[in-house]
Amino acid sequence: MCFTPTSTTDHGLEHHPWLPEYKISNGQVERTNTYFNLDPNSSLKKNPRSIENSPNKTDDTILKPSPHADNRPEFSKVTTPPPVSSPRGSSVNSDVYEYYLDRGPKKSDEDAIETSGTTPDISVTRYRTMSESTPSTTTSGPDSKPPSLSSSPENYPSLDPNFIESPSSCDSSLYSHNLSFPNNSVTYSWSKGLRKNGKDQVCGVFSVDLGQMRSLRLFYSDPECTKGQVVIASRESQYKILHFHTGGLDKLAEIFKDWNLFAQDQSKESRPYKQFLIVRPQLTDDQCHPEEGVYSMVDDEMWKRHMIVDGQIEEDYQLRKHIFFGGLEPGLRHEAWPFLLHYYPYDSTFDEREHIRNDRYIEYQNIRKQRESMNDEEQEQFWRRIQSTVEKDVIRTDRSHSYFKGEDNPNIEVLQNILLNYAVANPQLGYTQGMSDLLAPVLAEIQNEADAYWCFVGLMQRTLFVSSPKDNDMDKQLNYLKELLRMMQSDFYYHLNRLGEDAMELLFCHRWILLCFKREFPEVDALRIWEACWSHYQTDYFHLFICVAIVSIYGDDVIDQGLPSDEILLHFSSLAMHMNGDLVLRKARGLLHDFRQIPKIPCTLHGLCSLCGPGMWDSGHVPIVECAGNHVDGICPYHSNPTSPTHVLHSMPGQ
Amino acid sequence: MTELLFKIIIIGDPTVGKTSFIQRYVNDSFRRDYKMTIGVDFALKVVKWTENQMIKLQLWDIAGQERFTSMTRVYYKDAHACVIMFDLTQRSTFQNAVNWKKDLDSKCSLTDGTPVPCLLLANKCDLSHREVEQSEIEKICREHDFIGWTEISVKEGIMIEEPMRFLMEEMMIKHTEMEGFSESMRQAASNPEAIHLKQQSTVLATQSGCGC
Numbered sequence: 001m002c003f004t005p006t007s008t009t010d011h012g013l014e015h016h017p018w019l020p021e022y023k024i025s026n027g028q029v030e031r032t033n034t035y036f037n038l039d040p041n042s043s044l045k046k047n048p049r050s051i052e053n054s055p056n057k058t059d060d061t062i063l064k065p066s067p068h069a070d071n072r073p074e075f076s077k078v079t080t081p082p083p084v085s086s087p088r089g090s091s092v093n094s095d096v097y098e099y100y101l102d103r104g105p106k107k108s109d110e111d112a113i114e115t116s117g118t119t120p121d122i123s124v125t126r127y128r129t130m131s132e133s134t135p136s137t138t139t140s141g142p143d144s145k146p147p148s149l150s151s152s153p154e155n156y157p158s159l160d161p162n163f164i165e166s167p168s169s170c171d172s173s174l175y176s177h178n179l180s181f182p183n184n185s186v187t188y189s190w191s192k193g194l195r196k197n198g199k200d201q202v203c204g205v206f207s208v209d210l211g212q213m214r215s216l217r218l219f220y221s222d223p224e225c226t227k228g229q230v231v232i233a234s235r236e237s238q239y240k241i242l243h244f245h246t247g248g249l250d251k252l253a254e255i256f257k258d259w260n261l262f263a264q265d266q267s268k269e270s271r272p273y274k275q276f277l278i279v280r281p282q283l284t285d286d287q288c289h290p291e292e293g294v295y296s297m298v299d300d301e302m303w304k305r306h307m308i309v310d311g312q313i314e315e316d317y318q319l320r321k322h323i324f325f326g327g328l329e330p331g332l333r334h335e336a337w338p339f340l341l342h343y344y345p346y347d348s349t350f351d352e353r354e355h356i357r358n359d360r361y362i363e364y365q366n367i368r369k370q371r372e373s374m375n376d377e378e379q380e381q382f383w384r385r386i387q388s389t390v391e392k393d394v395i396r397t398d399r400s401h402s403y404f405k406g407e408d409n410p411n412i413e414v415l416q417n418i419l420l421n422y423a424v425a426n427p428q429l430g431y432t433q434g435m436s437d438l439l440a441p442v443l444a445e446i447q448n449e450a451d452a453y454w455c456f457v458g459l460m461q462r463t464l465f466v467s468s469p470k471d472n473d474m475d476k477q478l479n480y481l482k483e484l485l486r487m488m489q490s491d492f493y494y495h496l497n498r499l500g501e502d503a504m505e506l507l508f509c510h511r512w513i514l515l516c517f518k519r520e521f522p523e524v525d526a527l528r529i530w531e532a533c534w535s536h537y538q539t540d541y542f543h544l545f546i547c548v549a550i551v552s553i554y555g556d557d558v559i560d561q562g563l564p565s566d567e568i569l570l571h572f573s574s575l576a577m578h579m580n581g582d583l584v585l586r587k588a589r590g591l592l593h594d595f596r597q598i599p600k601i602p603c604t605l606h607g608l609c610s611l612c613g614p615g616m617w618d619s620g621h622v623p624i625v626e627c628a629g630n631h632v633d634g635i636c637p638y639h640s641n642p643t644s645p646t647h648v649l650h651s652m653p654g655q
Numbered sequence: 656m657t658e659l660l661f662k663i664i665i666i667g668d669p670t671v672g673k674t675s676f677i678q679r680y681v682n683d684s685f686r687r688d689y690k691m692t693i694g695v696d697f698a699l700k701v702v703k704w705t706e707n708q709m710i711k712l713q714l715w716d717i718a719g720q721e722r723f724t725s726m727t728r729v730y731y732k733d734a735h736a737c738v739i740m741f742d743l744t745q746r747s748t749f750q751n752a753v754n755w756k757k758d759l760d761s762k763c764s765l766t767d768g769t770p771v772p773c774l775l776l777a778n779k780c781d782l783s784h785r786e787v788e789q790s791e792i793e794k795i796c797r798e799h800d801f802i803g804w805t806e807i808s809v810k811e812g813i814m815i816e817e818p819m820r821f822l823m824e825e826m827m828i829k830h831t832e833m834e835g836f837s838e839s840m841r842q843a844a845s846n847p848e849a850i851h852l853k854q855q856s857t858v859l860a861t862q863s864g865c866g867c
Contacts, residue, residue: 384747389720392670396688433669433691433720474726505729510694519690566662566697566713573696 215561218253221580226250229578239574289589295326303332311350313339319346324537325589327528333445340534341442341458343451357451364421364450371424386423386431390416397436401523403444415443418453422460429460437515441527477513478506481544483604488591489551495559496568503565508572509547516543520550525581532585539592539609549587554579602628603636658709661826662733666755667740668748669719672778675809676740677714680819685810692718695730702823710823731763735829736822737773743806744779746786749795756799767833772825774818775804781811 213232220228226247232240244252296302298319306319313319316339328336338344343360344353374382394416398404404411418439423431439456446452482504485493496503511519516533518526533542554575558568595601596609601623627636665673674689674696681698696716704710717730731737739755741748752775760770775796777787789806796804802825807814 388745388747389669393691396690399688433718434693437690437693502729502732505726507695507726507729510726514693519693569695569697570699 215557216256217557218249218256219575219578219580220249221578224250225253231574239570241574241578243578283583283586283590287590288586289325289593291325292586292589295322297326297329298322298332298336299329300332303336311353312348313346316346320535321537324532324535324542328531330527333527334447337442337445337534338451338455338458340531341455342461343454343458360454361450364453367421367425368417371421382424387420389433390419390423390431390436393433393436394419398440398444401440401444403447404440411443414449414452415440418443418449418456421453422456426460434514435460437518441518441523441530474510474513477541477544480541480605480608481506481509481513481547483602484544484548484595484608485551487598487602487605488548488594489555491559492551492555495562496565499565503568505565507565508569509550512547512550513543517546520576521579521581521584522577525585529581529585532588538596541608542588542592544608545588545591545595546584548591549584550579552591553584553587598623600624600626602626604628656707656709658711659704659827659830660711660713661735661823662713662715663736663738663822664715664717664731664734664759665738665740666717666759667719668742668745668751668755671719671740671742671745671748672809673719673740674716676738676776676778676807676815677716679809679812679815681714683812685812691720692716694718694726704823704827710827712819712823727758728762731759731771734763734771735765735826737771738776738818738822739773739801740776740778741787742779743777743785743787744782749777749787749791753795753799756801765829770800772802772822772829773800774822775801776818777804777806778809780806780813781808 213234215231215233217231217233218228219231220226222228226249227244228249229244230242230249230252232242234240302322306313306315306322308314320340323336323340339346344356348356371382394412397415404415415436419431419435422435423429438459439452442455442459443449443452446455482493485496496506516526517529520526521529529543529546533546536542539545550572554572557563558571563571601608603625606625665677667673669691674692675685677698678689679685681700695718698714698716700712700714702710702712715730715734717727737759739752739759741752743749756773759773764770775792777792792804795801803818803821805814805818807818809815
């Protein structure tokens with residue numbers, strides 16, 4: 001098994017193999033207690049025999065059942081336990097089951113688990129152990145840095161300069177830098193020994209009493225249900241995510257299911273955990289769009305078939321529909337994205353596109369010259385307002401991507417130039433953080449500065465879900481989303497509603513919308529979502545259906561546990577990069593289908609499907625629009641808006 | 656064992672080191688390449704304050720370049736304390752620190768109407784280049800009612816715990832005051848939100864904040 005600290009998920013995965021160990025003990029207390037321990041494989045490698053020989057080796061780290069156990073888990077640091085030899089099979093008052101997830105022969109490489117593709121074996125050892133001892137040590141998770149400064153305040157000795165890690169530059173200037181912080185405060189110190197470095201913490205033992213946890217959830221990430229994550233949430237809303245990258249999660253689920261503890265009637269009040277949940281990546285057929293699975297991925301042959309001799313794409317609606325359902329082969333992106341991003345019109349010929357390209361190249365060079373010809377004062381202002389931020393952002397954008405990897409990568413400068421030129425040409429928008437995140441994949445696919453610039457312009461102007469500096473745009477999106485949730489995920493909506501107006505701000509999905517899910521899914525999934533959105537198939541707001549789909553698949557927990565708004569934010573951010581993109585996309589397509597079936601929609605949603613055109617039909621999508629009332633200014637946006645869908649009748653493209 | 660939950664918001668211009676600071680404080684790690692925060696993130700840290708008192712800190716990492724300003728009110732809401740950061744090597748971030756403070760005070764105050772305790776942190780003191788003098792920081796700190804300031808280096812791990820501990824001290828004092836306050840209110844059987852804390856309200860100018 002491999003554990004990835006949540007804090008590093010933004011930056012690619014760091015893998016730490018672990019030996020998991022699960023224990024159940026039926027003590028003399030009224031409750032059953034379940035322990036979940038993780039030992040780092042690194043410590044096992046040093047002493048591989050310890051696996052076989054000392055089943056009780058973590059006894060000293062386990063929270064023993066206490067007859068009057070506090071409901072709250074205590075967290076404190078537990079260091080890697082020394083193997084404790086405790087004679088097997090001695091006296092008894094509890095059964096302990098121990099499960100090992102074993103990869104067979106241990107390799108010295110820490111990544112052994114990652115590279116091996118086989119399913120791990122789980123061996124189950126049952127043994128009996130002495131357990132008359134009373135509560136000893138507590139649990140700890142590397143996610144929660146232990147309170148190392150835990151003595152009572154009056155015990156703090158005066159400031160100990162030893163903690164300063166670079167004494168040469170700062171030691172002597174301690175006071176001159178106001179580092180003797182602040183004069184009216186208490187002084188305190190910590191000893192170096194208490195500070196663990198990051199590695200130590202990551203490789204510490206993770207041990208929890210599952211009976212004290214709030215939830216244990218299994219998320220599968222593949223249809224076979226072998227890979228995915230185990231997510232344990234403490235009652236303090238601290239999360240531990242254990243990743244099964246190469247399989248084995250199914251085995252673990254079987255074990256859990258075998259345990260009486262989890263098999264118990266869920267409605268029973270006495271169960272020690274609040275929730276045990278297995279989330280399977282399955283959608284029933286009736287949740288999917290009826291045309292789901294009909295379209296394969298658009299490949300080169302298919303792409304060419306959509307073009308007639310002179311290069312025109314005649315039925316762009318069909319092509320967009322195909323991309324919407326099947327996606328684009330990655331190799332075609334540099335060719336297809338300029339159309340999706342409105343750089344080239346679909347009905348342009350090869351020749352016309354060549355013209356557009358030349359004209360736009362010159363235009364781009366002019367923008368560049370404009371930027372370079374700023375006088376000193378303008379330059380200074382531009383640097384302060386725009387460039388200083390851009391410079392710092394581009395060096396931290398997609399650096400693990402092969403196109404931007406490495407020191408002094410020239411593509412980073414290209415990325416920067418495009419953003420600066422964009423800010424010059426669009427002074428009202430300037431640069432807003434997040435733009436670099438949106439541009440980077442475009443540049444990496446298009447691989448040409450001027451072309452990427454114009455695709456980016458299209459992305460910023462024509463797609464509706466991009467970052468916008470204005471409150472109005474975001475408010476509009478959020479209002480649509482609230483209405484969609486109300487209609488399609490009413491349980492979730494009413495949960496938010498009960499929580500009050502703060503929860504209704506939907507904090508948890510701001511980043512989803514602002515960055516088009518780029519930080520919620522691995523790139524391969526995120527780009528498929530982008531393409532589905534850019535297809536503008538039957539709606540211009542497909543990204544909002546993606547939001548609803550995420551809530552639909554991953555939001556049950558929020559309702560079941562009655563999470564408050566800050567914990568909802570934490571819940572969804574803990575899922576970032578661990579959600580199943582394919583599943584979310586399929587669900588979102590199903591939701592769009594459902595939405596289009598609704599005969600009557602509230603006026604608040606009337607604009608959702610109006611701009612994308614009628615497709616192959618002569619008339620647009622015309623649901624009955626009902627005024628929902630409660631408009632802030634008393635004017636219904638539908639009736640006051642002359643471009644409402646009932647008035648739109650498009651001409652039939654092609655044929 | 657009792658447990659208290661405090662919400663601390665960390666604000667300041669882009670790239671001054673807010674995310675790094677939180678990661679350093681919570682995980683004791685430092686990276687150069689934290690992605691810019693979009694919207695809001697948050698981190699948790701549990702601190703054992705005394706033998707029978709746990710403090711759970713919610714650290715709200717708020718995007719430096721907030722694009723839709725109506726949201727900041729939501730981010731600030733119910734904050735018990737605030738950290739405003741700036742970059743010693745970039746003067747404009749220091750000048751903006753005052754704007755951040757004003758923005759905070761205009762949108763938010765404690766339930767008793769007093770300003771949210773706010774700390775000023777001057778990051779990147781490990782770098783030799785600097786554009787802000789200490790006397791200036793001192794001056795701003797006094798003029799704008801920060802409860803304290805210090806220079807820190809997230810990169811080198813200098814002065815990370817101390818300011819946070821100081822802030823916790825402040826919050827604990829406030830908390831105790833409020834507890835005593837609401838206790839006396841309960842006895843008086845009146846609405847605690849309607850009345851200002853005795854000592855505080857007379858000394859400090861009443862904030863016109865949203866009372867969040």
